[in-house]
Amino acid sequence: MVRIEHKRARIIIRFKNSKYEWTIEPRYWRNPLIAVVALVLAPLLIRDYPNLLTLLTTAYIYMLICIPQSWQTVGTGRLNFGPQFFVGLGGYTAGLLSIHYGFGPLQTLPVVILISLAFAALFSPLTIIAGGLYFSLITLLLPLVFLEFTYVYSGIFRGETGISGIAPLINLGTIRLNYVVLCYISLFMTLVYMLLIDKILRSRWGVLYGAINDNENAANMMGVNINKLKVTCYIASSVLVGIAGWFIAHYFGTFAGVTYLPFTMLIKVLLISMLGGRAQIYGVAAGAFFVVFLEDALRSLGAIHYWIFPIILLVFLFALPEGLWGIYRKHKYREYYPTMRVRKR
Amino acid sequence: MLNIKNVTKRFGNLVAVNNVSLHIDEGEVVGLIGPNGAGKTTLINVICGVYKADSGKVEFNGVDITNKEPYEICKVGISRTYQIPQPFPDMTAVNNVAVAVLGRRDVANMSFGDALLDASHFLQFVGLLSKRDVLARDLTLYEQRALELARALATLPKLLIIDEAMAGLNPTESLRAIRLINRARDEFNLTILWVEHVMKIIMETADRVLVLHYGEKIAEGSPEEISRDTRVIEAYLGEKYALR
Amino acid sequence: MLPQVVVYTFILGSLYLLVSLGFSLISGVLRVFNLGYGIVFALAAYLTWMCMRDFGLGLIPSIILMVAFQLGITYAMYRGIILRYFEREEILLTALILVANIVEQAVNYKYPIIAGVSIPTTLAPGTLDILGVAIPKQLIIAAIVGLIFTTLFVIFFLKSKFGLITRAISQDPQSSLLMGANVTRFFGYACLLSVIPPIVCTLLVAPVWAIDPFMGSSFLMTAIPISILGSLGNLRGSIISSYIIGFVHSIVSFAFNPRFMGLAALVVVIAVLVFKPEGITRSESLW
Numbered sequence: 001m002v003r004i005e006h007k008r009a010r011i012i013i014r015f016k017n018s019k020y021e022w023t024i025e026p027r028y029w030r031n032p033l034i035a036v037v038a039l040v041l042a043p044l045l046i047r048d049y050p051n052l053l054t055l056l057t058t059a060y061i062y063m064l065i066c067i068p069q070s071w072q073t074v075g076t077g078r079l080n081f082g083p084q085f086f087v088g089l090g091g092y093t094a095g096l097l098s099i100h101y102g103f104g105p106l107q108t109l110p111v112v113i114l115i116s117l118a119f120a121a122l123f124s125p126l127t128i129i130a131g132g133l134y135f136s137l138i139t140l141l142l143p144l145v146f147l148e149f150t151y152v153y154s155g156i157f158r159g160e161t162g163i164s165g166i167a168p169l170i171n172l173g174t175i176r177l178n179y180v181v182l183c184y185i186s187l188f189m190t191l192v193y194m195l196l197i198d199k200i201l202r203s204r205w206g207v208l209y210g211a212i213n214d215n216e217n218a219a220n221m222m223g224v225n226i227n228k229l230k231v232t233c234y235i236a237s238s239v240l241v242g243i244a245g246w247f248i249a250h251y252f253g254t255f256a257g258v259t260y261l262p263f264t265m266l267i268k269v270l271l272i273s274m275l276g277g278r279a280q281i282y283g284v285a286a287g288a289f290f291v292v293f294l295e296d297a298l299r300s301l302g303a304i305h306y307w308i309f310p311i312i313l314l315v316f317l318f319a320l321p322e323g324l325w326g327i328y329r330k331h332k333y334r335e336y337y338p339t340m341r342v343r344k345r
Numbered sequence: 346m347l348n349i350k351n352v353t354k355r356f357g358n359l360v361a362v363n364n365v366s367l368h369i370d371e372g373e374v375v376g377l378i379g380p381n382g383a384g385k386t387t388l389i390n391v392i393c394g395v396y397k398a399d400s401g402k403v404e405f406n407g408v409d410i411t412n413k414e415p416y417e418i419c420k421v422g423i424s425r426t427y428q429i430p431q432p433f434p435d436m437t438a439v440n441n442v443a444v445a446v447l448g449r450r451d452v453a454n455m456s457f458g459d460a461l462l463d464a465s466h467f468l469q470f471v472g473l474l475s476k477r478d479v480l481a482r483d484l485t486l487y488e489q490r491a492l493e494l495a496r497a498l499a500t501l502p503k504l505l506i507i508d509e510a511m512a513g514l515n516p517t518e519s520l521r522a523i524r525l526i527n528r529a530r531d532e533f534n535l536t537i538l539w540v541e542h543v544m545k546i547i548m549e550t551a552d553r554v555l556v557l558h559y560g561e562k563i564a565e566g567s568p569e570e571i572s573r574d575t576r577v578i579e580a581y582l583g584e585k586y587a588l589r
Numbered sequence: 590m591l592p593q594v595v596v597y598t599f600i601l602g603s604l605y606l607l608v609s610l611g612f613s614l615i616s617g618v619l620r621v622f623n624l625g626y627g628i629v630f631a632l633a634a635y636l637t638w639m640c641m642r643d644f645g646l647g648l649i650p651s652i653i654l655m656v657a658f659q660l661g662i663t664y665a666m667y668r669g670i671i672l673r674y675f676e677r678e679e680i681l682l683t684a685l686i687l688v689a690n691i692v693e694q695a696v697n698y699k700y701p702i703i704a705g706v707s708i709p710t711t712l713a714p715g716t717l718d719i720l721g722v723a724i725p726k727q728l729i730i731a732a733i734v735g736l737i738f739t740t741l742f743v744i745f746f747l748k749s750k751f752g753l754i755t756r757a758i759s760q761d762p763q764s765s766l767l768m769g770a771n772v773t774r775f776f777g778y779a780c781l782l783s784v785i786p787p788i789v790c791t792l793l794v795a796p797v798w799a800i801d802p803f804m805g806s807s808f809l810m811t812a813i814p815i816s817i818l819g820s821l822g823n824l825r826g827s828i829i830s831s832y833i834i835g836f837v838h839s840i841v842s843f844a845f846n847p848r849f850m851g852l853a854a855l856v857v858v859i860a861v862l863v864f865k866p867e868g869i870t871r872s873e874s875l876w
Contacts (some may be wrong), residue, residue: 001764017454017455018454018456019459021458045764079679091601126859129863133622134620134821134862135624137817138817138855138862140624141810141811141814141855142855143812144851147694149499151848152846152849161394180699204443204457204548206457207444207447207457211436214433214434214435215431215433217395218427219433221393221395222445222496223413223427223450224416224444224447224448225414225416226416242851263686263689263690266644266686267683267687267690270683271683271687272681274679274683278679280797304698306698307690307694313687314684314688316522317683317684317687318684323491333478333480334478334479336436336440337435338435339434339435340678340679
């Protein structure tokens with residue numbers, strides 16, 4: 001039933017009719033292993049500095065948002081300018097359920113997933129009817145409209161101060177232990193997201209998503225069911241972003257739409273994707289660390305950092321055409337480097 | 346095999362295809378000719394599902410495919426090449442063909458590696474195996490046309506629609522392309538609907554020829570009959586072609 | 590309620606003409622969505638204020654200086670960002686959003702909202718009674734100026750040689766290049782022209798509506814649905830959709846809750862897109 005073979009540095013597992021294979025040459029797993037070990041050891045090394053731990057967790061939260069966003073860019077062939085809508089959705093759902101019905105984090109998670117599914121399904125026809133620029137603009141407006149909505153019903157959404165007193169994710173007694181374990185949880189979630197989406201993009205679905213990104217109509221003519229693929233990609237990635245919103249709400253204990261819905265958040269998410277290297281999953285990690293630590297470093301300058309920070313980001317955007325990931329590794333000629341065609345439909 | 350009854354397609358006030366009926370039997374090579382603007386590409390787009398016919402019916406092997414989505418029509422067994430090649434520019438040639446392989450009906454759970462292997466067979470058939478890792482946008486025009494053909498063949502069609510494959514090729518390349526298409530037809534048992542401007546090719550290879558003019562079918566028959574038809578000569582006014 | 594909706598549809602629609610005219614110009618000619626368009630509004634108000642307050646100049650010299658400065662900034666953005674990244678659209682759009690954010694935050698830093706910025710451009714104080722609705726005379730003047738401006742723009746683009754070349758470029762830049770049009774220079778002219786309507790709008794509307802550093806974003810949030818509805822860059826479409834969105838805003842404000850204006854406009858735009866995926870006029874050119 002299950003047969004395992006080992007030939008030429010590859011492990012091949014045959015299970016009934018399907019075949020799974022992994023390459024185990026050291027040069028493929030050496031660098032990722034070093035990186036993962038470093039990331040796993042990091043929270044232990046900085047366990048005495050709670051603000052550094054929070055920074056690290058924030059970086060992981062941004063990765064949780066940007067990795068599905070990168071997948072969605074390739075999978076739908078459109079640039080989504082409003083991924084933070086689902087962050088707000090997940091966060092508010094978790095927060096409201098927690099303070100009104102006393103749900104704990106494990107009980108709010110299924111509801112967050114359901115609500116994200118519902119809204120993503122509601123918006124998914126946009127990927128079919130709206131192309132290129134129209135899609136980008138409509139998604140640009142969605143989070144801002146949501147923010148207005150929360151201001152209108154500020155009785156429920158608590159306006160600008162947001163919801164506070166949300167049940168914490170875990171409570172193990174000491175604050176230090178809490179922070180360290182929460183950091184590990186976010187690291188674990190990030191690694192799961194990364195692994196999942198990397199596998200998807202390297203598989204046969206990945207090449208179909210690339211085809212959709214490159215030339216939707218030609219792919220349609222060749223038997224690829226583009227509508228189903230686009231809609232499933234949009235819904236799946238939006239649900240993943242919603243889960244990131246859930247994590248934010250339970251980690252910080254408060255959730256205010258004004259922090260996570262306006263343009264400033266969009267800029268950070270977009271820049272992390274761009275600076276990390278345009279739809280490169282691992283580049284998102286480099287970009288997230290860079291943006292989060294830069295913002296914190298600049299915060300000590302005072303109010304001036306609000307406009308110095310985007311200026312520095314702009315300089316890096318111009319200076320690094322392949323993003324930060326390009327410094328580590330120039331992309332090979334035959335690897336798929338998606339061109340985002342925003343204007344042409 | 347393919348049965349088109351009274352298909353009409355309008356764009357606003359312009360009637361691009363006007364009440365056209367035709368049929369194609371299995372194993373035939375049917376040529377579709379006509380002056381520019383006659384509606385040949387529009388008719389092909391209607392067959393392939395890119396445009397929805399305003400009226401009429403398209404039947405393939407008894408299945409009504411009139412208003413189906415293009416990918417469903419591809420799975421039924423119709424494939425086409427484009428006049429201006431439309432590859433996936435950022436992907437390598439072998440990935441391009443792999444997408445076509447993965448779009449087939451019979452590949453329930455094919456892995457990516459197996460799809461690549463299958464794709465290389467088709468690339469080798471058209472002679473592009475040495476360019477398998479070249480990005481599609483870096484290929485020359487002839488190579489892109491060959492890639493189009495490989496992609497169309499990879500979907501294992503029963504009917505192949507070729508849209509002006511010779512445009513832009515020099516005589517040597519045209520000869521290679523014709524030989525390639527003939528080999529494909531023999532090896533894959535294809536029925537071919539060939540839209541072409543170069544009369545010599547159509548007259549030599551087609552079993553039957555249809556002529557469109559201003560969206561209407563004005564003549565149908567063997568190449569010899571068409572070459573003597575006064576309506577066709579009038580439509581092409583001054584066009585000179587050689588038999589054999 | 591009906592007279593209020595009618596009057597405000599006219600007023601808002603005419604004002605939105607000014608707001609969306611420049612935006613549609615850039616979208617139509619360059620096919621670039623200039624998300625940094627909002628800075629023109631904010632800078633129009635705050636640069637004038639800065640010249641008057643910090644440099645002690647009078648109103649007219651301040652306005653002249655501000656216009657010159659804005660033209661300079663827009664030209665710098667055109668050459669430095671738009672031309673360089675014309676082919677790499679995702680970087681282009683991100684950079685434009687960033688520029689908008691930088692300017693907004695810089696303005697907010699120098700003149701936070703409590704600084705009480707106001708610009709004395711009131712041409713006619715008081716209100717006028719139309720159909721039983723009291724409208725500030727300033728807004729009526731602004732609406733009329735909006736109509737005049739739009740008429741001038743339309744006549745210019747339809748009748749002049751400059752307009753003819755611009756319309757050709759908006760349909761097909763490659764062919765226009767082959768015909769000898771200096772496409773780069775005309776792109777620049779379009780960018781510079783697009784700066785004028787927002788400046789006029791801000792200066793006229795400033796005494797009546799509030800000035801805050803983030804006003805650019807609010808104006809942009811109105812200009813975007815109008816442009817999408819008007820087929821992204823078609824002047825005729827923008828004119829029609831300005832009034833449609835003006836109507837939507839009016840009726841939502843008076844019949845329900847003014848805070849639902851943005852949501853209502855978005856719903857209307859999406860509903861229209863379902864039936865007409867390319868906007869109202871389905872056109873790919875400037876007119």
